[in-house]
Amino acid sequence: MSLLASGGTPLxxxxxxxxxxxxxxxxxxxxxxxxxxxxxxxLMAFTNAISGISLVASxxxxxxxxxxxxxxxGCVAVTAATINVVGGFLITDRMLKMFRKKGGDKA
Amino acid sequence: xxxxEILTSVCYLVASFLFLLGxxxxxxxxxxxxxxxxxxxxxxxxxxGTLVQAGIVRYELIGVGLVVGTIIGIPMxxxxxxxxxxxxxxxxxxxxxxxxxxxxxxxxxxxxxxxxRFNMGATGFEVFMGAITFTxxxxxxxxxxxxLPGKPTTFPMQNFLTxxxxxxIVSLAVFLVVKPDAPVAVFYTxxxxxxxAGVLLVLPIGGADMPVVICLLNSYAGLAAAASGFVFxxxxxxxxxxxxxxxxxxxxxxxxxxxxxxFANVLFGAxxxxxxxxxKPGGAKAAAVNEATVEDAADVLKSSGSMIVVPGYGMAVxxxxxxxxxxxxxxxxxxxxxxYGIHPVAGRMPGHMNVLLAEANIPYxxxxxxxxxxxxxVSTDVVLVVGANDVVNPAAKNTPGSPIYGMPVFNCDxxxxxxxxxxxxxPGFAGIENELFVHPRTMMVFGDAKQTLTKMSAALxxx
Numbered sequence: 331m332s333l334l335a336s337g338g339t340p341l342x343x344x345x346x347x348x349x350x351x352x353x354x355x356x357x358x359x360x361x362x363x364x365x366x367x368x369x370x371x372x373l374m375a376f377t378n379a380i381s382g383i384s385l386v387a388s389x390x391x392x393x394x395x396x397x398x399x400x401x402x403x404g405c406v407a408v409t410a411a412t413i414n415v416v417g418g419f420l421i422t423d424r425m426l427k428m429f430r431k432k433g434g435d436k437a
Numbered sequence: 438x439x440x441x442e443i444l445t446s447v448c449y450l451v452a453s454f455l456f457l458l459g460x461x462x463x464x465x466x467x468x469x470x471x472x473x474x475x476x477x478x479x480x481x482x483x484x485x486g487t488l489v490q491a492g493i494v495r496y497e498l499i500g501v502g503l504v505v506g507t508i509i510g511i512p513m514x515x516x517x518x519x520x521x522x523x524x525x526x527x528x529x530x531x532x533x534x535x536x537x538x539x540x541x542x543x544x545x546x547x548x549x550x551x552x553x554r555f556n557m558g559a560t561g562f563e564v565f566m567g568a569i570t571f572t573x574x575x576x577x578x579x580x581x582x583x584x585l586p587g588k589p590t591t592f593p594m595q596n597f598l599t600x601x602x603x604x605x606i607v608s609l610a611v612f613l614v615v616k617p618d619a620p621v622a623v624f625y626t627x628x629x630x631x632x633x634a635g636v637l638l639v640l641p642i643g644g645a646d647m648p649v650v651i652c653l654l655n656s657y658a659g660l661a662a663a664a665s666g667f668v669f670x671x672x673x674x675x676x677x678x679x680x681x682x683x684x685x686x687x688x689x690x691x692x693x694x695x696x697x698x699x700f701a702n703v704l705f706g707a708x709x710x711x712x713x714x715x716x717k718p719g720g721a722k723a724a725a726v727n728e729a730t731v732e733d734a735a736d737v738l739k740s741s742g743s744m745i746v747v748p749g750y751g752m753a754v755x756x757x758x759x760x761x762x763x764x765x766x767x768x769x770x771x772x773x774x775x776x777y778g779i780h781p782v783a784g785r786m787p788g789h790m791n792v793l794l795a796e797a798n799i800p801y802x803x804x805x806x807x808x809x810x811x812x813x814x815v816s817t818d819v820v821l822v823v824g825a826n827d828v829v830n831p832a833a834k835n836t837p838g839s840p841i842y843g844m845p846v847f848n849c850d851x852x853x854x855x856x857x858x859x860x861x862x863x864p865g866f867a868g869i870e871n872e873l874f875v876h877p878r879t880m881m882v883f884g885d886a887k888q889t890l891t892k893m894s895a896a897l898x899x900x
Contacts, residue, residue: 338553339670347667347675354679357457362684364464367781367806370688370788371522373463374655377684378529380456380476383677384536384662386487387669391543392502393493400543405498407539410532412506413513418529419477420514426473428519428795429466432802 372425379418385411441489448486449673455479456677466801483673519796520753523651523785527578530654534570534635537563537661542628544668550618557617559667561610561624565631566661572635574654577647580639581785587644596705599637606630638704644750645827647785648692649703656685688787695781695807697833697843726862729880731889734856735896737880738764741818741854743774745810747847748790749783751824751860751886760890761823762797767897773818776803778810778847780828807845814848822849822857822873824886829857830871855879858886 365373388411391404438446455475462472487493517525541564545552552560579585609627613619642650663678665671693700738744746765752758765775777799783790791804814820822829832839833846849855855878862874862883873879882889 338551339555343670344555344667347670347672350672350675351663351666351679354676355683358460358680358683359687361457361460361464362680362687366464366466367691367779367788368791368801368804369463369466369469370691371526371786371792372469372788373684374526374651374688374787375522375529376459376463376473376476377655377659377681378526378533380459380480380677381533381658381662381681382536383456383480383483383674384533384540384665385480386483386671386674387540387665388502388536389484389487389499390490390492390669391540392498393488393495394547395494397495397498398546400546401495401498403539403543403546405502407536407543408499408502409506409509410536410539412503413510414529414532414536415480416507416510417513418510419473419480420511421517421525422473423470424515425519425522425792425795426466426469428792428798429469429801430795430798432800 368429369426372422375418375422375425379415379422382411382415382418385415439491441491445486445490448482449671452479452482452486453673453676455482456680460680519792520756522789522792523647524578524581526786527574527581527651527654530651530658531571531574531578533658534567534572534574534654534661536567537658537665538567538571538628538631540665541567541668545621545624549621549624552617554614554617556668558610558614559664561613561627563661563664563668564628565606565610566657566664568628568631569635569638570654570657570661572632573639573650573657574635576636576639577642577650577654580642580644581647589641589643591641595637595641599634599705602630602634602637606634641705642703644785645782646696646703648782648787648789649689649696649698649700651786652685652689652692653700654685656682656689659683659685692782692787695845697841697845725875726881727875727877727879729856729882731882731892732896734880734882735893737819737854737856738768738773738821738893739771739897741768741773743817744768744776744819744821745814745817745852746775746777746821746823747783747825747829747849748777748779748794748823749825749828750785750789751826751858753784753789753793753824755824755886757823757887757890758793758797758799760887760894761794762799764821764890764894764897765799767894771897776805776810776813778807779804780807780825780847783825783828807847811845811848815851817852818854820847820849820852820855822855822859823890824858824860826859826871829873831873831876832871835872849873850876850878853878857881858889859883860885 388407392408456479459472459476462468541560659678659681666674779790829847829849831850833841833844
C-alpha cells in the first residue's frame with residue numbers, strides 16, 4: 331500500500347476517485363444505451379462538448395502565478411477546450427433543431 | 438474549507454447533475470434540446486466554479502484562450518455543413534485530446550520531482566491518451582477530408598511497429614511510476630511516442646471502418662479527461678470523462694457489431710489474412726447488369742404503393758438528401774408509403790444518415806433502424822438504394838467466404854423491385870462484388886445521385 335501512495339496522494343483519495351468513476355461510468359452506460367440510433371450523431375457532438383470540461387483543468391494551468399512554459403501550454407489547452415465547448419454545444423443544438431415530427435413540429 | 442472552496446464544490450456538484458440530466462434528455466428527440474441546454478448551463482457553472490479558485494491569480498492567458506477558442510468555436514458550430522459532420526467530430530476529438538495532453542504536460546513541467554507515484558501514473562496515462570487521441574483524430578480527419586488517402590495505408594511489419602511503440606510507451610510509463618523523479622527525457626520520449634502511436638493506429642484504417650474508429654477516439658478522449666480528473670482530484674472531470682468514455686465505447690460496440698467485426702479486427706485487420714481471396718473486383722458478371730434509364734425507374738416508382746429508401750455514404754458525397762426528400766414528397770402525393778432504412782454503419786459515423794435526412798426536413802418517424810424495418814422488405818414494392826453498397830450486399834447472408842459474411846444487411850433482394858443509384862460499377866470499399874446489382878429484379882441507374890433523383894422527380898411530374 332505504501333508503495334503506491336508514497337509521497338503524497340492519500341490512498342483514500344485514490345479510492346474515492348475510483349468509486350466516482352465506477353458509478354458515473356455505470357450510470358452513463360445505462361442512460362446512453364437508451365439513446366436511439368436516430369440521435370447517435372448528436373450524442374457524439376454532445377459528449378464532445380461536455381468532454382470540454384477539461385477546460386476546468388486548463389484554466390488552472392493557464393492562470394497560475396508564473397508566466398512560464400506551463401502557463402503557455404495551459405493557454406493553448408484553454409483555447410482547444412473552449413473550441414469544443416462553444417462549437418460542441420452550438421452544433422448539437424443546431425442538429426437537434428432539425429429533427430421534426432410529421433406535420434412540421436420541430437423537436 | 439474556505440468560502441471559495443465551498444462555492445467551487447457546489448458549482449461542480451450542480452454541474453455534474455446537470456450533465457447527467459442533459460444526457461438523459463438525449464434519449465428522446467423531444468427532450469434533447471432541453472437536455473443540451475442543461476449541460477451547457479452545467480459547463481458554465483464548471484467554469485465559474487473554477488475561476489473563483491484561489492489558485493487562479495492571472496487572467497491574461499485565460500482571457501486569450503477563451504476569446505480565441507470562442508472565435509474559432511462559433512463557426513465550427515454554426516457554419517460546418519451537415520455532410521461534413523464526421524470530419525467535424527474527428528477534428529474536435531483532436532482538440533479534446535490536445536487540451537488534455539497539454540494540461541498533463543504542464544502539470545509534469547511544474548511538478549517534476551515532487552509528483553508521487555500515483556500522481557505520476559495518472560499523469561502518464563492522461564498524456565498518453567490525450568496524445569494518441571490528438572494525432573489519431575487528426576489522421577481520421579485527414580482521411581475523411583481527403584487530405585490523406587482514404588484507403589488503408591500498409592507497409593511490412595506495421596503491426597510489429599505499432600505494438601512495439603505501445604509496448605515502449607507502457608514500459609516508460611511503468612518506469613516513471615517506479616521512479617517519478619526520473620530524468621525529464623523519459624517523460625518527453627513517452628509523450629513523443631504517444632503522438633506517434635496515434636498516427637500508426639489510424640494509418641491502416643480505411644474509410645468504411647471510420648465509424649468504429651471515430652467512436653473509439655471519442656472514448657479515448659473521455660478516458661483522457663477522466664485521467665486528468667484523477668491527477669487533480671477533480672470529480673466533475675472524472676464524471677464527464679466517464680460519461681464520454683462510456684458513450685464512445687458503447688457506440689464503438691454497436692458499430693463493430695453492425696459490421697460483424699471485433700475491435701482488434703478493425704484496428705489490425707488491414708493485413709494479409711483479411712484480403713478477400715479469390716474475389717475479383719468487377720468480374721465477369723458485370724455483363725448481366727440491368728442498366729435502366731431514369732424514365733424506366735420513374736415508371737416503376739409511379740406504380741409502387743410502398744417504398745423503402747436505403748441511403749449510404751454516396752448520398753452524403755453527392756449531397757443528395759434534399760433531392761431524396763423532393764422525390765419522396767412527390768411519391769407521397771401519389772399515395773405511396775415512404776420509409777427509410779438506416780443501417781448503423783451507413784455513412785462515416787453513427788447516425789450520420791439520420792442527421793442528413795433530418796436536415797432535408799424528413800420527419801424522424803419515417804426513419805427506421807435495420808432491425809425495425811428488415812422484415813418489411815418482403816412486402817415492399819420498391820427499394821431505392823442511394824449510394825449504399827456493403828449494407829445491401831446479399832453476400833453477407835449467402836456467401837460464407839465473403840469478407841463481410843455475417844454482417845447484418847438489409848433484405849433488399851426480397852422486395853418486388855430494387856432501384857440502385859450508383860456512380861459507376863466500381864466495387865464498394867470492401868472491393869467485393871455486390872450480387873444485388875446483378876439481381877434479376879434490380880435496375881441500375883448510373884450517374885450522380887443528386888442529378889438522377891432530380892431527373893426522376895421531373896419524370897414523375899410529367900406523368
